[in-house]
Amino acid sequence: MTGTTAEGRIYDVAIIGAGVVGCAVFRACVLAGAQTVLLEKGGDLLEGASKANSAILHTGFDATPDTLEAACVQQGYALYREICESMNLSVLKTGAMVVAWTDEDLARFPAIVDKASRNGVPVRVLDAQQARQREPALSEDVRGAVLVEGEDLIDPWTAPMAYAHQAIANGGMLMRKARVEGGARQGDVWRLDVAGKPAVSARVVINCAGNYGDLVEAIARPSPFTITPRKGQFVVFDKTAYELFRTIILPVPTALTKGVVVTRTVFGNVLVGPTAEPQDAREFPTVDHDHLTKLREAAFRIIPALIEHDVTTTYAGLRPATQFSDYQIEALDGLGWITVGGIRSTGLTGALGIAEHVVGLYRAHFADPTPLADVVVPHMPNLVEDLPRPWMQEGRGPIACHCERVTEREIETALTDAVLPVGTLGGLRRRTRCMMGRCQGFYCTRRVMELAQTHLPGLVSPIGEGRHDA
Known part of the structure; x- marks a missing residue:
């Protein structure tokens, strides 16, 4: 659990699902002034559909015109370029x-x-x-x-981590290992049943559950779409x-x-x-x-x-495809619910645009909070090859993963991050690139496990698993 909470607290917004879209919506809701909690069933962020993609920052040149997807992708593209420098997020021009x-x-x-x-x-x-x-x-x-000059490449994991990091640093709450198993609307408040934890109460729920989106949607209504991964x-x-x-x-x-x-x-x-x-x-x-x-x-x-x-x-x-070609995003008046479903391969680019659209729905249908005045902006660590990396610096300390040149200090920093510490070994790989190089952890696993074991209880060897989570 990251952030602060209180017994009996009622949040303005509860977001289900901490993929790239959920993280972007989390950031947008917090910066808009809503008291927000993000619920993730996994032990860390990006453990579902968002952990595997081609990492392209799309212009939307090939999107179906006049669709919600086209609008969100183009706005997301512009917003990413607007914030990337301040957060130290990469753009590789290709x-x-x-x-x-x-x-x-x-x-x-x-x-x-x-x-x-x-x-x-x-x-x-x-x-x-x-x-x-x-x-x-x-x-x-x-x-x-x-030729489409504007299509470029980005780091697909650091960007959504930055969105969540900024949300938490500005007062948002993250709950990991918080699988939502059901819920009921009581008056104007949702009471969400969370496996192994106290129920979470919120006035508005936003469904960003990715490949489980139709199942989560059934908490509020018969789902109008079916996810076929x-x-x-x-x-x-x-x-x-x-x-x-x-x-x-x-x-x-x-x-x-x-x-x-x-x-x-x-x-x-x-x-x-x-x-x-x-x-x-x-x-x-x-x-x-x-x-x-x-x-x-x-x-x-x-x-x-x-x-x-x-x-x-x-x-x-796995991409959360539905029977529809466009995004499935809508606000349910009277139910305190916003659906964000069917976000397929363009979700990495479209996330920030989707988040702005969702906040617009929230303001139009449910509440109009006052945006934060003094916003904390995180400076994310660099993992990309075309910019200086920690291993190049004087006094860097020992290197733990030689294939990807990941220092022990980078691993320790990720494990002890005061705002958003690593929750799983997969999360550690996505935060640092350790065990993801040529040897796929064959040489560095032992040292990485030694560094991580006191921070990640119950750690087991990932040999074999990493080959499906590059």
Whole structure:
């Protein structure tokens, strides 16, 4: 439990789910002046859908125009760029190319350009020669590309951690290991049943439960949407491949998926994926040989030189897809409830825009608090490769993880953070990058466990688990 609480307290807002969207909504509600608690069933933040994504800061060029998703993605993109410097959050400028490999792909370019124009995003069509001039490592089979200069890469974990950190530093309350199992509206207050803990009372509940969104929605009403998790598998190539190219390589999208992306990461790797596989299970996505082989083969067709580089790891994530193509966000008048569901692959970019939209609904339907005047702004530690890292500094102390060059001091700082200490070993990896490099923890696990064991009771060896949580 992080923050302060009191027996019998009634919060203005209770948010269920501490993924990237829940963390952004948490921040927005606290800064808007609402007394807010964030409830997370896991032992740390980002333990569901948000722990696995391609980490692209989307312009929204390919969003369906005039949808809520398009509006939230564009506002989220602008807000991230507005706050990132003050919080020490990264932006790796890369641009993106939607690449055509066939005549059918080329025939879709006018529609892609028209959609981008309707969304207000400038793009430019390149012929095959121009595409290869920009990225010489592309296969000679390239037929052309649509260049989107504004698409960039970010650190997908530090950003939502910063949102939660700022919310707590400004008076918000976080409860981890707080699975909401039910609830009832009593007068104008929700009483939420939390497994193993006292009930939590709040005037308004915001459902940000991701892959469990339809089940949580049933607390308030029969859910109008059904979550069918969509699994995406990824392959991560070694850091030796990083200099092969710089632009995000996107396929011409289909109705089901944006397709297989080949991109750098801010951590110095090359990422290929995701697949798009509907499944029933809401947790523990697995990887399989056949899909991973197809991803590698697709990567080699796009950038042939990748065949000379090793795969560091593979992992899979689940996106909370519904039967609808747009976000499912609405306020339920008279019920003190706001639904935030169906946030799929654009959630990392759209989170801040979604949060502003949700606060607007809260003000319009439920209450109009006074925004905070003196706001604490956290300065987050840097994990990205293109900026100075702690291991480069004089007097850094011992290094615990040599693959990712993580110092013991970074690990100890994350474990003892006064505002938002690490809650799980997965959380420690996401805060520091330890055990996520070339050896996947083979050499550094013992030392990391020694550093963490007094702060994380019941710790067990993660060997094997890390390969699915890159």
